[in-house]
Amino acid sequence: MIAILGAGKMGEALLSGLVRAGVPVGELLATVRRPERGEALTRQYGVRVVSNAEAAKRADTLILAVKPQDMATLLDEIAPYVPAGRLVISAAAGITTAFVEARLGEDVPVVRVMSNTPVLVDEAMSVISAGAGAGEEHLKLAEDLLQPVGKVLRVPESQQDAATALSGSGPAYFFYLVEAMVDAGILLGMPRAAALDMVTQSIVGAAIMLRDSGEHPVILREAVTSPGGTTIAAIAELERHSVRAAFLAAIEAARDRSSQLAAG
Numbered sequence: 001m002i003a004i005l006g007a008g009k010m011g012e013a014l015l016s017g018l019v020r021a022g023v024p025v026g027e028l029l030a031t032v033r034r035p036e037r038g039e040a041l042t043r044q045y046g047v048r049v050v051s052n053a054e055a056a057k058r059a060d061t062l063i064l065a066v067k068p069q070d071m072a073t074l075l076d077e078i079a080p081y082v083p084a085g086r087l088v089i090s091a092a093a094g095i096t097t098a099f100v101e102a103r104l105g106e107d108v109p110v111v112r113v114m115s116n117t118p119v120l121v122d123e124a125m126s127v128i129s130a131g132a133g134a135g136e137e138h139l140k141l142a143e144d145l146l147q148p149v150g151k152v153l154r155v156p157e158s159q160q161d162a163a164t165a166l167s168g169s170g171p172a173y174f175f176y177l178v179e180a181m182v183d184a185g186i187l188l189g190m191p192r193a194a195a196l197d198m199v200t201q202s203i204v205g206a207a208i209m210l211r212d213s214g215e216h217p218v219i220l221r222e223a224v225t226s227p228g229g230t231t232i233a234a235i236a237e238l239e240r241h242s243v244r245a246a247f248l249a250a251i252e253a254a255r256d257r258s259s260q261l262a263a264g
Helices: 009-020 035-045 052-058 068-081 097-104 117-121 136-149 157-168 170-187 192-213 217-224 230-240 243-263
Strands: 002-005 028-031 061-064 087-090 110-114 124-130 150-154
Touching: 002 009, 002 052, 009 028, 009 035, 009 117, 009 136, 028 035, 028 052, 052 068, 061 068, 061 136, 068 097, 068 243, 087 097, 087 136, 097 110, 110 136, 110 157, 117 124, 124 136, 124 157, 136 150, 157 170, 157 243, 170 192, 170 243, 192 217, 230 243
Parallel strands: 002 028, 002 061, 061 087, 087 110, 124 150
Antiparallel strands: 110 124
């Protein structure tokens, strides 16, 4: 039995991915803050919505997907019902395994995961790290849960805040870029729908090339960048506006915010 505690946007994304991956709905539980939210999840997925305490008692694996600021309250609520050896997967940004272990006990194996919203289309990037009490078998269980909905990568927990900034927040950067490129198309006289189609397909195609070719992104960019051509003119303008430096600063800011959330 798998329980998702805090079935908000990311919790629901994980829930829908597990359902698509073939996990029987009878093996899933969910918890929510608002009754109407629970009713909506039951209508859409058939999942049983229970209290946090009941989920902690019944499930073999607990996925904690509440907001970081709500994690301490949740852990205090479920601590009396989580026995030694029960796998706990924490999916809240900035929350360390030590934070969870301090409230549930060091004999509870904790795996920290940072996933992202492409879990909705089975293309998530999930980054996992083991806590002090989690071993290879616990990491493997977490991987088995997450691999049907995307790629899973193991990293040391010291790199989790950076992973949050890169892949956890990463889809938002691309949506922001698409928004800007579509606006540019409109400025150049393109209908919005046509501009969106062109930009979306260009990004999808480029992403697949990057993933499947094995080439470094510099090589792929240079293949499009002819001497004296249109692409180099655009790249020069991006460099003039320090877009690369802006991305470095933005991702660093996201990393710092993740660290702040961990510190409360």
